[in-house]
Amino acid sequence: MDRKNLWLFVIGGLIVVLGLAFFASPYASSSPDGLEKVSIDEGFDATAEEHALAESPLADYGVEGVDDEGLSTGLAGVIGVAITFGVGMILFGALRAVRSRRGPDGPAEAPTSS
Amino acid sequence: MHIPDGFINTGVAMAANVVAVGGVGVCMKKAADTMEDRQAPLAGLVAAFVFAVQMLNFPVAAGTSGHLLGGVLATVLVGPWLGAICVALVLLVQALFFADGGLSALGLNVVNMALIGGLGGYVVFLALRGVLPKTKSGVVLASAIAAGISVVLASIGFWAEYALGGAGEVSLRAVFAAMVGVHALIGIGEGIITGLTVGAVMAVRPDLVHGARDLTPKLEVGPARPAVGG
Numbered sequence A: 001m002d003r004k005n006l007w008l009f010v011i012g013g014l015i016v017v018l019g020l021a022f023f024a025s026p027y028a029s030s031s032p033d034g035l036e037k038v039s040i041d042e043g044f045d046a047t048a049e050e051h052a053l054a055e056s057p058l059a060d061y062g063v064e065g066v067d068d069e070g071l072s073t074g075l076a077g078v079i080g081v082a083i084t085f086g087v088g089m090i091l092f093g094a095l096r097a098v099r100s101r102r103g104p105d106g107p108a109e110a111p112t113s114s
Numbered sequence B: 001m002h003i004p005d006g007f008i009n010t011g012v013a014m015a016a017n018v019v020a021v022g023g024v025g026v027c028m029k030k031a032a033d034t035m036e037d038r039q040a041p042l043a044g045l046v047a048a049f050v051f052a053v054q055m056l057n058f059p060v061a062a063g064t065s066g067h068l069l070g071g072v073l074a075t076v077l078v079g080p081w082l083g084a085i086c087v088a089l090v091l092l093v094q095a096l097f098f099a100d101g102g103l104s105a106l107g108l109n110v111v112n113m114a115l116i117g118g119l120g121g122y123v124v125f126l127a128l129r130g131v132l133p134k135t136k137s138g139v140v141l142a143s144a145i146a147a148g149i150s151v152v153l154a155s156i157g158f159w160a161e162y163a164l165g166g167a168g169e170v171s172l173r174a175v176f177a178a179m180v181g182v183h184a185l186i187g188i189g190e191g192i193i194t195g196l197t198v199g200a201v202m203a204v205r206p207d208l209v210h211g212a213r214d215l216t217p218k219l220e221v222g223p224a225r226p227a228v229g230g
Helices: A002-027 A034-042 A069-102 B010-034 B039-054 B071-078 B080-097 B106-131 B136-165 B172-204 B210-215
Strands: B058-061 B064-066
Touching (some): A069 B010, A069 B080, B010 B080, B010 B106, B010 B136, B039 B071, B071 B172, B071 B210, B106 B136, B106 B210, B136 B172
């Protein structure tokens, strides 16, 4: 029961996160952020190099080939959330598996290889 | 707050990469030692949340914006080790897929936002918990104030890196004043977003908030009921 509620919470949370990424991100301020602004004001912004992956299809939170700016940003947000959650689940699942295998009080759900 | 390549020289950036790898490695070891089963999907959700909300730049002053860094948010919700990893993961995804934050500067950004902002911010949170009332509101207030302070700490982290290896002939005193000034404003936004988010989770599932574990009575499992099956 607790596990079911936990997944309800996680799925509900993901829906909220995807909503924010898709619907809210197009309305974000496009002004330079704090560090960018300081670099401009103090005169070291020109030392920034172009990003090594500046040509990547999702560079600067837009999807290459999607002309509508709002849609492009929103889709990039959704893709980013999916990547982050997916990689996170693999990483955190792996950490949990490490714990379960060697932990003194961990449940015995980790595969025992012998 | 994402540092692009070029702001800080290669030597300092590489040193920061070493510190970042070491720091995140310690976090992974500690997380693997201490995490609860249910924290795996929660940490994934927290990382996704931080990614999404980092996109939502809010205006702070004329022609300047800021966005959530999420260090205190993540560490209060899933604990310091998993929380710092969440922020580092977001920074990795941003640098690799979204051209946000330089590749060789990734270590600098991890040090500032995950280690200083996350772990450092969590220490501030614990200190505030010690002096504020042991209530839900106390947890929310401590997380909000610590979040605001964490942004200023992260900005001082950038300043220290700039002092060690910054390009250009710029007055360090001026950079310090400008960084701390603008990030104090951004910190107010960070505090509000963190307080609202922690407050919302506290309202729905207070048992899932790592930083409030002392408030929820532990469920009695064990001798009270005979074990079934095996």
